[in-house]
Amino acid sequence: MHSFEFMEPTTLAEALRLLATHEDDACVFAGGTALLLAMRQRMMVPEIVVSLGRLHDLRTIGWTPAGGLRIGALARHGDVARSELVQQHYPMLAGVAAGLANPQVRNQATIGGNLCYADPATDPPSCLIAMGAEVTIAGPDGERRIPMRTFSVDFFTTALEPGEILTGILLPPPDPQRLGHYRRHLRTAAEHRPVANVALTARRVGSAWDEVRLVVGAATPSPQSMTRAEAYLAGRAITLDVAAEAASLVAEELAPISDGRGDAAFRRQVVRAATRRIVAEAAGLDWKETAA
Amino acid sequence: MTVSVVGQPMPQVSAQEKVQGRAVYAGDIKMAGMLHAKLLRSPHAHARILSIDTSAAEALPGVKVVVTGDDVPRRRWGVHHKQQNVLACGLVRFVGEEVAAVVATTEAVAQDALELIRIEYEELPAVLDIDAALSEGAVPVHPEGNVVDEINIARGDVEAGFAAADIVHEEVYTTHSQYPGYMEPMATVAATDGNGRLTVWTSTQSVFLARQRLAEALDRPISSIRVIQATVGGGFGAKIVEERSSVIAAFLATKVDRPVRLNLSRLDDIQSGCFSVPMRIRLKMGMTRDGTITAKDVTIEAECGAYAGLSPEVMLVTAMRSDNMQRLENVRSHARMIHTHTMPRGAFRGFGGTQMSFALNSHMSTMADMLGMDPFDLHRRNAIRTGDLSVHGWEIGSCGLPECLDQVSTALDWTARRARNTRCGVLRRGVGMAAVMHVSGNRTMGNWDGSTVVLKVNEDGRVVILTAESDMGQGANTMLTQICAQELGIPVSHVTVQAPDTDNSPYCLGSLASRVTINAGNAMLGAARQARSQILEAAAQKLGCEAADLTIADGVVHSGKNPNLFAPLPEICRYHIFRHGGEGILVRHTHDPKTVMMNKEHYGNIAPAYSFAAQALEVEVDTETGQVRVVETYLSDDCGKAINPLTVHGQSAGAAVQAVGWTLYEELQMEGGRVMNGNLADYTMPTAEAVPTMHSDIVETDEPNGPLGAKGASETAILPGAPAIANAVYDAIGVRITDLPITPEKILAALAAKEQPHA
Amino acid sequence: MSGHKLSLVVNGERVEADVPSNRLLSEFLRDDLALTGTKRGCETGVCGACSVLVDGDVVKSCLSLAVQMNGREITTVEGLGRVGALHPLQQQFMEKGGLQCGYCTPGFLMAAVDLLKRNPNPDDAEIREGLSGNLCRCTGYQGIVDAIRSTAEAGHGA
Ligand SMILES: Cc1cc2nc3c(=O)[nH]c(=O)nc-3n(C[C@H](O)[C@H](O)[C@H](O)COP(=O)(O)OP(=O)(O)OC[C@H]3O[C@@H](n4cnc5c(N)ncnc54)[C@H](O)[C@@H]3O)c2cc1C
Ligand code: FES
Ligand code: FES
Secondary structure, eight states, rough: OOEEEEEESSSHHHHHHHHHHHHHGGEEEESSSSHHHHHHHHHTTOOOOOOOTTOOGGGGGEETTEEEEEEEOOOOOHHHOOOOOHHOOHHHHHHHHSSSHHHHHHHOBBHHHHHHOOOOOOOOOHHHTTTTOOOEETTTEEEEEEEEEHHHHEEEEEETTOOOEEEEEEEEEOOTTTTEEEEEESSSSTTTSOEEEEEEEEEETTTEEEEEEEEEEEESSOEEEEEEHHHHHOOOOOOHHHHHHHHHHHHHHHHOOOOOOOOOHHHHHHHHHHHHHHHHHTTTTOOOOOOO | OOOTTSSOOOOTHHHHHTTTTOOOBBOOOTTTTTTTEEEEEESSEEEEEEEEEEEHHHSSSTTEEEEGGSOOSSSSSSSSSBBBBBBOOSSOOOTTTEEEEEEEESSSHHHHHTTTTTEEEEOOOOOOOOHHHHHOOOOSTTOOOSSSEHHHHHHEEEHHHHHSSSSEEEEEEEEOOOOOOSSSEEEEEEOOOSOOEEEEEEOBBBBBHHHHHHHHHSSOOOOOOOOEOOBBBBTTTTTTOOOOOHHHHHHHHHHHOOEEEOOOOHHHHTTOEEEEEEEEEEEEEEEEEEOOOEEEEEEEEEETTOOOOOOHHHHHHHGGGGGGGGGOEEEEEEEEEOOOSSOOEOOOOTTTTTHHHHHHHHHHHEEEEEHHOOOHHHHHBBBOOTOBBBBOOOOOOOOOOOHHHHHHHHHHHHHHHHHOOEEEEEEEEEEEEEEEEEEEOOOOSSSSSEEEEEEEEEESOOOOEOOOOSSSSOHHHHHHHHHHHHHHTGGGGGGEEOOTTTTTSSOOSOTTTTOOIIHHHHHHHHHHHHHHHHHHHHHHHHSOGGGGGGEEEEHHHHHHHTTOOEEEHHHHHHHHHTTTOOOOOOEEEEEEEEEOOOOOTTSSOSSSSSEEEEEEEEEEEEEEOOOOEEEEEEEEOBBBSOHHHHHHHHHHHHHHHHHIIIIOOHHHHHHHTSOOOOSSTTTTOOGGGSOOOEEEEEEEOOOHHHTBBOOOOOOOGGSHHHHHHHHHHHHHSSSSOOOOOOOOOHHHHHHHHSOOOOO | OEEEEEEEEEEEEEEEEEETOOOOOHHIIIIOOOOSHHHHHOOSSSSSSTTEETEEEEEEESSBGGGGGGGGGOOOOGGGGGBBBBBBHHHHHTTOOOOOSSSHHHHHHHHHHHHHHOOSSSSSSHHHHOOOTTOOOTTTTTTHHHHHHHHIIIIIII
């Protein structure tokens, strides 16, 4: 690996100043699990590495009934998974964090780093979008707050401007009427990264759903909201046929990527399957009986 | 009484140092003044090297030497086909071939220097697969042409056999290349001394074959080289004679006259080859209505890549070994080994057996269905038995195949599960089975398949074993220890097995062809018995009694007739030295089995014993995503007497999982001859989560030629997995996959094709 | 470029060191501290052979920089147990066939320590999930799973 300067600011302001001073030569370092791989492959060659490791405030996870959940960008996946607050109020997110990657990576990698790297083959982004998350971003001109939906832009591209730091993730207060489900699909059981995932949240209104959010991740350059299926599912009594129809709509709307883990047709097929299953599951139906 | 040691499950003798992280692998060795090497590889599948400019690399501070094909000996090395130099000379024949090497003070400097080497290539047309290599006017990989080896075997009357058949079935199967995937990438430390001798510590399955190869490649006398086996982090066949990095490291040490360490990165290790041989197998078989096989006709096209290595030997196994598992009369095989401009392939656990096992067992299940028979019954009907002489002249001294079949079918509850399958729903289950055989030993490397063990009994009654058979984790040293301890009546903790060292160990061939337990085990038995009788003779003299009355147990020599006559072992061992004409106890025993080399017609009993195995398993197929999972599996290995059942189970589980990986998870992706997934994130080997509990059982036949009845285990167990899975997939969804691996895409495509039959 | 002063505790001993910023934790342990029990198998975060404990949590040392370790406490396999005082997991790995070539073993042991710390009574599925960051090519995982289960059953989970 090339040599670089490793800086460990102790305040956010100092970190932002370092980024402003060194501009393109500098790069933020959180858990390092993605960055070190990129640096060793010389995909990234920063001269100044600004570690956030000493910004302890960014590691905390806090909750208030009115404000909802705030996860510091530096919280590791394992911290999120093991947080009692998250487990209690947002079990869907706790499940995602507990089930991604592997124990070691969960102990090293931060949720902020995951979002900022914007590698498509990840889990949290689609889940957070479906949960209506927002993110907070600190920059030279102060802090801004944007929906997670607009944060993930494309392959390895986010809405972060140069010199900005992601500081946290905000989740709205839990709504007891809102259901949430997540499915990740590995191409084979021996894979390490998802080839596709689907996140679903919706408000229960009687036996039907409302405010449906259905987001596909890992199969697309950045998470894609499945607007047609969302509209179709809203207000409808969910049956296996409805689930299958939603899956078809998703398969039509999806613009999948092709790579070594699977081509577009394969991804479309597994997303269709995952969608049918997640909708059925959320409605308490058994998807195993008949195929789509 | 000494409790019996042989047959007891016990931890491997190396386990204690390994769980502490204190076993020393080649990559852990550090020597004073040691330098580090890195290799530059060809980016082209076929190209002429026009010029190499190393000046900028040489000028980098810390760089000691940069070598290219111009600097290496002209003498070429290889197993039979002498095709390679230490570094590519003038021409590169695959992407990844080593073209230059840098030695520097640190790995980082060596790595930086690689990027400063300027090479001008003239790209040449390349043949990247079998069909291209065989096409009219194909570019030859070597001047001799692209068919490097051809085998024809015929026995009986195949045409008459087919004429007598009630059913005939023909199918083409393709098998892909598997990465051995040992967790330790190749590593070597090499150093010259003040006398110009070269010592090489490396990760190898055979120090003597390594030495021979080094002598050839470096063009220097065998005895000027000493090879010492470092702890080996897995081999699986690739570290027998084909890997090239130890050769390069040794050459570099002679260039700089200082210790050099060459640790391959994982990408390096993958690019350098040693994957298994991919094959296309056309199989045609005839059977009578009762399931008797009347004829078998096999055509094989196999791809060895740029250099032949052991591939021709591998192909010979594919061409004929499985014939010996059944009572056959009419068999014919035609096999060709073909060069392409891709990485060299070669030896891999199972040594050509996995490829044919896939074809044969897929075929057997298909034909069982055609006959309305249970595949287990079809195998039983044709299975070879103890005492048989096989079609190729193999003398089957022990055969537990019928028992293996019984064990696994009972364990899986085969009949009931098979009946349960309804072929409906999204997740469908199916069961499959396969039966296989393997050799224990093989007289093939020359007319000797022997093994020598030197046993030293120290003056405290503890012993040291010298052998050059290699333990790469499979448990050879533990097996020797158990036999030795039992025969001498001493605790296993009093036995030390020295690491193979060509200067100090007796000549041995090493760990290949599942030959170590049966051959080295017999040598060990002989040596231990010899030492024992020497001890008893000395004790008899000292105690004034008959040696015949004495025994050793728990480290004490005592008389069976007179309880007052006894002496601790150390006392006797010292007595053996400290008397006129005395000496320390040092015995040597060689065992060379009574086997023959195959004749020109490939006939003859090549191995002292043959091992058998069967596997039955259940899979679940996700018909929407194409995912296949093995949900339950049972494997039975007929390894003769299991000297250490713990090790045998470990070998069975490890081999079975490697087979699952080959069948379902692992796939080498190449584009233009370039490896596209040269890392463990994208070349996905099974994780603990990706496999179920690996149940294994042992059929303990009593092998007359084996030490205490034992024969080889471990390789046999990798053979049945792939076809058992393919058969189970067929049972689950009615789709027969004949080309490995069984990927989700293939499952989905086959299901789609089935749903839309041609109008 | 810059050297960094590091002060940390490795296997219970205080270590002061000067390391370049681009030194991986795995390199620091193996090459600077001669703790070669920590292996490298892929250096891309997949195989887990380089696993060590940092402040009690298992991590991959090939995905960490040495400079991140200032003030931290590291345990490598060498710090787990010694002859005569082997860690229960080491003992069980030996007895249950949890290793063959041994190259993956240090990494699996460290992952197993973390696993049992968080879940003293795991079932087989949980054990396998806890090992999903480690690869073994020899054992087929059976001996490893058996070893961890029996360690937990003997009450050494916590
Ligand atoms: C073997 C393996 C398996 C994996 N499997 C999965 C999986 O199944 N699912 C999954 O979701 N992920 C998976 N990952 C990815 C993992 O989650 C990410 O590597 C990780 O989350 C990145 O976090 P980090 O803290 O290590 O980021 P770093 O490597 O420190 O940083 C990553 C990038 O984000 C930038 N950055 C980091 N933090 C900030 C910030 N606060 N503000 C601005 N920029 C920032 C950095 O500059 C860098 O460009 C896997 C990784 C590995 C190695
Ligand atoms: S060497 Fe670190 S995970 Fe493989
Ligand atoms: S014991 Fe060899 S890799 Fe696990």
